[in-house]
Amino acid sequence: SQQGEEDPQALSIQEGENATMNCSYKTSINNLQWYRQNSGRGLVHLILIRSNEREKHSGRLRVTLDTSKKSSSLLITASRAADTASYFCATDGGATNKLIFGTGTLLAVQP
């Protein structure tokens, strides 16, 4: 069963706009991660936020985590056409040795 679910399933924006994706999960976690997948390629790790952190930044990425609501959001600021990709959240579900992925958000950034 999926641990995480991303929302929306698809998002289309103009270059320069901000993109926000949300992830909800079901059980307690040790950390939550976001990955990007360009079409036809493998996943690339973007950022990891631990369960005791509320917000984390990396370049144009901002991730928030609300463990009371079991949710996270990924904000990409000043988006570029190169940001077009699928974005996945992943959690451990509180269990060791397993990383469980959500179903992903497909982001299209129009030039």
Added chain:
Amino acid sequence: NAGVTQTPKFQVLKTGQSMTLQCAQDMNHEYMSWYRQDPGMGLRLIHYSVGAGITDQGEVPNGYNVSRSTTEDFPLRLLSAAPSQTSVYFCASSYSTSGWNEQFFGPGTRLTVL
């Protein structure tokens, strides 16, 4: 460093055939895993390994076999291919033996079973 490599990139099988998907990493990572990706399903964990000689099942292990004789290699065997195993398969590795740290992914193998 080549990172995580997978071969082949594409494969077509007939129902009932067997084959092995190869995965290798040159980062001396202890943790390796196999996922399958299907449309609308995200990635689902098939099998994982926390070190040479140690493997365990993930969410969807049926029909697949793994072994880990070396730190570098983690092959995935399809015992008797079925159309339901048509998917894209990704191998990943992590520097930590707990699977919930950053994982490095290979480019994937696209498998079609007729």
